[in-house]
Amino acid sequence: MISRILSAELAEHAGQRVTIAGWVHRRRQLKSVSFLVVRDRAGLAQAVTDSAAVLPPEESVVAVTGTVAVNPQAPSGHELVSPSIEVLAEPGTAPPFDLYRPVVGAGLPTVLDHAPVALRHPLLRAPLEIAAAGVAGFRETLDRLGFTEIHTPKIVGSATESGANVFAIDYFGRPAYLAQSPQFYKQAMVGVFERVYEVGPVFRAEPHDTVRHLAQYTSLDAELGFVRDHRDVMAVLREVVAGMLESVRRRAPRALSLLGVRVPEVPAEIPSVHFTEAQRLTSSSEPDLSPAQERWLSEWAEREHGSEFLFVTGYPMSKRPFYTHPDPARPGYSNGFDLLFRGLELVTGGQRLHRYDDYVRALAAQGEGTGPYEGYLQAFRYGMPPHGGFALGLERWTARLTGAANVRQATAFPRDLHRLSP
Amino acid sequence: MISRILSAELAEHAGQRVTIAGWVHRRRQLKSVSFLVVRDRAGLAQAVTDSAAVLPPEESVVAVTGTVAVNPQAPSGHELVSPSIEVLAEPGTAPPFDLYRPVVGAGLPTVLDHAPVALRHPLLRAPLEIAAAGVAGFRETLDRLGFTEIHTPKIVGSATESGANVFAIDYFGRPAYLAQSPQFYKQAMVGVFERVYEVGPVFRAEPHDTVRHLAQYTSLDAELGFVRDHRDVMAVLREVVAGMLESVRRRAPRALSLLGVRVPEVPAEIPSVHFTEAQRLTSSSEPDLSPAQERWLSEWAEREHGSEFLFVTGYPMSKRPFYTHPDPARPGYSNGFDLLFRGLELVTGGQRLHRYDDYVRALAAQGEGTGPYEGYLQAFRYGMPPHGGFALGLERWTARLTGAANVRQATAFPRDLHRLSP
Missing domain, CATH: 3.30.930.10 (Bira Bifunctional Protein; Domain 2)
Structure with missing residues (x-):
């Protein structure tokens, strides 16, 4: 198995260097800093990197290795810093609607067609x-x-x-x-x-x-x-x-x-x-x-x-x-x-x-x-x-x-x- | 629910008057004594009665109330004595082969036809x-x-x-x-x-x-x-x-x-x-x-x-x-x-x-x-x-x-x- 911990387990590994794996739920490139939110079966985890990093698009499958740091704003109160990102699989196309938005931005027929x-x-x-x-x-x-x-x-x-x-x-x-x-x-x-x-x-x-x-x-x-x-x-x-x-x-x-x-x-x-x-x-x-x-x-x-x-x-x-x-x-x-x-x-x-x-x-x-x-x-x-x-x-x-x-x-x-x- | 214990629980009720319920697995009328073996989801239990009793035929659904007595020959080392038998449902016909025999006395087609x-x-x-x-x-x-x-x-x-x-x-x-x-x-x-x-x-x-x-x-x-x-x-x-x-x-x-x-x-x-x-x-x-x-x-x-x-x-x-x-x-x-x-x-x-x-x-x-x-x-x-x-x-x-x-x-x-x- 790919050696990793789950997003929900970050807090147990504070200060350690760990790997999480999942899908890119969202990438956000701001002026001074960039965020990569990873979704796995247990929830969401966030990695922070400098703004120069090129981040893989949403729904890319990734393994992210980083150091667990406390951040009350992050999904589980913790985030990965100094991450290195390995892309395991790239999506061929963007999802029919944004999966990262809190509300589903598509009607039921679209959802069902793209289940x-x-x-x-x-x-x-x-x-x-x-x-x-x-x-x-x-x-x-x-x-x-x-x-x-x-x-x-x-x-x-x-x-x-x-x-x-x-x-x-x-x-x-x-x-x-x-x-x-x-x-x-x-x-x-x-x-x-x-x-x-x-x-x-x-x-x-x-x-x-x-x-x-x-x-x-x-x-x-x-x-x-x-x-x-x-x-x-x-x-x-x-x-x-x-x-x-x-x-x-x-x-x-x-x-x-x-x-x-x-x-x-x-x-x-x-x-x-x-x-x-x-x-x-x-x-x-x-x-x-x-x-x-x-x-x-x-x-x-x-x-x-x-x-x-x-x-x-x-x-x-x-x-x-x-x-x-x-x-x-x-x-x-x-x-x-x-x-x-x-x-x-x-x-x-x-x-x-x-x-x-x-x-x-x-x-x-x-x-x-x-x-x-x-x-x-x-x-x-x-x-x-x-x-x-x-x-x-x-x-x-x-x-x-x-x-x-x-x-x-x-x-x-x-x-x-x-x-x-x- | 019909108030009863399971056949497998007889031993826990030694000396008590209890009711079991299930199917007549076998009735055996001997010269001096008769046996009624009852099958429920947990196994078999035996009731003993005098030979004059008229016992319901195999596959009758019965509730049998009796006193639990030790008998090393009985299925669970215990049996019911002085039973009273209530018939809950009578079979309309005999099974296509005897269900009480230790070996299945029918070929696979018969078994499947009468599953x-x-x-x-x-x-x-x-x-x-x-x-x-x-x-x-x-x-x-x-x-x-x-x-x-x-x-x-x-x-x-x-x-x-x-x-x-x-x-x-x-x-x-x-x-x-x-x-x-x-x-x-x-x-x-x-x-x-x-x-x-x-x-x-x-x-x-x-x-x-x-x-x-x-x-x-x-x-x-x-x-x-x-x-x-x-x-x-x-x-x-x-x-x-x-x-x-x-x-x-x-x-x-x-x-x-x-x-x-x-x-x-x-x-x-x-x-x-x-x-x-x-x-x-x-x-x-x-x-x-x-x-x-x-x-x-x-x-x-x-x-x-x-x-x-x-x-x-x-x-x-x-x-x-x-x-x-x-x-x-x-x-x-x-x-x-x-x-x-x-x-x-x-x-x-x-x-x-x-x-x-x-x-x-x-x-x-x-x-x-x-x-x-x-x-x-x-x-x-x-x-x-x-x-x-x-x-x-x-x-x-x-x-x-x-x-x-x-x-x-x-x-x-x-x-x-x-x-x-x-």
């Missing part, structure tokens, strides 16, 4: 650091609770969530589809490991161009057996969300402060309203909640319960997928829930049917045979415990947490109706 | 436990080394590794492909985070039916900048392999002992031979190594160096992909490597080109323009450090470690030329 270089801007890479930290917290929490990680097929013989919005593939001359979720597989694996999770891509041929939808996103899925009902699933989800946020605080403090993110507190018990109560509160009689109602309910939870999180339970069965378990006490309503966070649905989950005959009936009720689902239903022929689970979209979570207006700001290389590259 | 239930057999689920533990070790090691996790597109506008063996998709009416690797994206993200990894599915439309290939597999990818050459990448890979094996020892001891897996030692420095030396040792003049030669070299490394791992470096440039960095001292040979483990190529990696002009030249040399690669090459226009990385196929690693003859035994729901379900 490989645009994401080097500290403000644009920060959401991806937060996403990575969140996923680590997701896994950490579930590992602690005895879950096993699984990897399931993304190429399937029939649509999973519904017949619409699937991408078709030519599979060795046969028709196949990209999986819209690992739903059926994670349920089957509850029969093997009781508690499973998967972090992986899911695919939706979303024909609308919105700020909330992507054609591919990263789904954080969990499923667990031996629940009494959906409330046990909600309790695990509460742990997961708290674990994700704790991980972000611990692993991505720099990204949080750069973006000015206020990390929410997760109440020991997240407040919960039944769908019928949510209808009453919002004076609605529709069988689903509109985005405006979700926002209103979030504000209500904040006001009444001091919580930025709110569970809405008991959505009408007619609005939930066929594998949803009904509420035994009120069969028209489900044991399904949504978790709202800052006005937006963040997670969908619930208890699932676990008896084969119930699946046959549920499919028949929507006019479907078991044919396309036989592979899926197999698991239920052989004894499955009461179980449930949830799915959380990583990009939506990251966007909501960081205040990004568009989910495309929370993923490196988004895929949508119009975008297939880079 | 949702077959994987409940302790011997069949064990490789998946080992895989999960290995991935955890992969991430743990790279997290410790300052890597950032990324998630990249699986739908791409042009083939990544080569034009052959790609699955075509209808992407909103436009042609697109399933990514054969995250190669281009992980390289671009080195420009953002310096050190990145991804665990995700990759897709190969492999037209041959072999024991080594899958149409979808889980690729463990890493890429890092500021390397001197491929040897720095090999050093990181050595840490990763050691971390994966350490994690398996720590997280999956039961699976290891069930399968009788001998976990290899990873030498502090894995022995390494240059390709030309490998040719000389195997008396070959071919520009690539055959499977037989790989086996021979592995045996040689074990004999000469006491290592089950062997690096082969410097493969001819003609046999490596266009993004491979040549050996500056011997330009016909590459800074690429393979890692052999127990006779099989387990990991491929190397140093990559990092200058835009070198990419243009490398593509021209194989008669290609930059057109389909422009999105990829973008990163190199803006200053990229010397870098390299590697990719390890999870299923192949798991199969090799567990001694599985077929890579399909190391994944839950394999996809291949003939198989699209379950």
Whole structure:
């Protein structure tokens, strides 16, 4: 490895001659003195040289050897003096916008078209650091609770969530589809490991161009057996969300402060309203909640319960997928829930049917045979415990947490109706 | 949650009345006494009852409440006596083969056709436990080394590794492909985070039916900048392999002992031979190594160096992909490597080109323009450090470690030329 220290380690080496390496974030040639700001994975460091020095242009890859001196004005309170600069690679062209400016001086289309270089801007890479930290917290929490990680097929013989919005593939001359979720597989694996999770891509041929939808996103899925009902699933989800946020605080403090993110507190018990109560509160009689109602309910939870999180339970069965378990006490309503966070649905989950005959009936009720689902239903022929689970979209979570207006700001290389590259 | 303890916790509750829950692994009704063996995620537990009791059939989901008594013959040295049995779900049909027998009494096609239930057999689920533990070790090691996790597109506008063996998709009416690797994206993200990894599915439309290939597999990818050459990448890979094996020892001891897996030692420095030396040792003049030669070299490394791992470096440039960095001292040979483990190529990696002009030249040399690669090459226009990385196929690693003859035994729901379900 190139022998060097990281920018964040300068202070530990005061007075010593050290090498840092990274990209030229900015060069500034003043009358009497010149500055070279170097960006590496840990942050920024500054080298000071005399004004006669010829400094390499921005985004040059350099190794800078110098003596660490105290300077309260420098990024880490320290800087390199008497530097010698080795250029490891030269850029062929200037970035489409200045990466060193504190604010991103380009619109989203330019950023997305030039993602490989645009994401080097500290403000644009920060959401991806937060996403990575969140996923680590997701896994950490579930590992602690005895879950096993699984990897399931993304190429399937029939649509999973519904017949619409699937991408078709030519599979060795046969028709196949990209999986819209690992739903059926994670349920089957509850029969093997009781508690499973998967972090992986899911695919939706979303024909609308919105700020909330992507054609591919990263789904954080969990499923667990031996629940009494959906409330046990909600309790695990509460742990997961708290674990994700704790991980972000611990692993991505720099990204949080750069973006000015206020990390929410997760109440020991997240407040919960039944769908019928949510209808009453919002004076609605529709069988689903509109985005405006979700926002209103979030504000209500904040006001009444001091919580930025709110569970809405008991959505009408007619609005939930066929594998949803009904509420035994009120069969028209489900044991399904949504978790709202800052006005937006963040997670969908619930208890699932676990008896084969119930699946046959549920499919028949929507006019479907078991044919396309036989592979899926197999698991239920052989004894499955009461179980449930949830799915959380990583990009939506990251966007909501960081205040990004568009989910495309929370993923490196988004895929949508119009975008297939880079 | 259903209030219960796990089978593995029985000993801690000797003399107490407790509930366990799981599947009926086996019921045995003898003349004077009956046994019910319950399987949960932690293992097996036995309940003893009088012979008059009617026991639910295998794969019933049950909660069994009883008093913990010592019995050296029982699975954990303890068993439940005076049990009361609650049936939570009944199977509709018997499994296609007995899950309680110590040996799997079915061939691979039957196992794969019935994966949702077959994987409940302790011997069949064990490789998946080992895989999960290995991935955890992969991430743990790279997290410790300052890597950032990324998630990249699986739908791409042009083939990544080569034009052959790609699955075509209808992407909103436009042609697109399933990514054969995250190669281009992980390289671009080195420009953002310096050190990145991804665990995700990759897709190969492999037209041959072999024991080594899958149409979808889980690729463990890493890429890092500021390397001197491929040897720095090999050093990181050595840490990763050691971390994966350490994690398996720590997280999956039961699976290891069930399968009788001998976990290899990873030498502090894995022995390494240059390709030309490998040719000389195997008396070959071919520009690539055959499977037989790989086996021979592995045996040689074990004999000469006491290592089950062997690096082969410097493969001819003609046999490596266009993004491979040549050996500056011997330009016909590459800074690429393979890692052999127990006779099989387990990991491929190397140093990559990092200058835009070198990419243009490398593509021209194989008669290609930059057109389909422009999105990829973008990163190199803006200053990229010397870098390299590697990719390890999870299923192949798991199969090799567990001694599985077929890579399909190391994944839950394999996809291949003939198989699209379950």
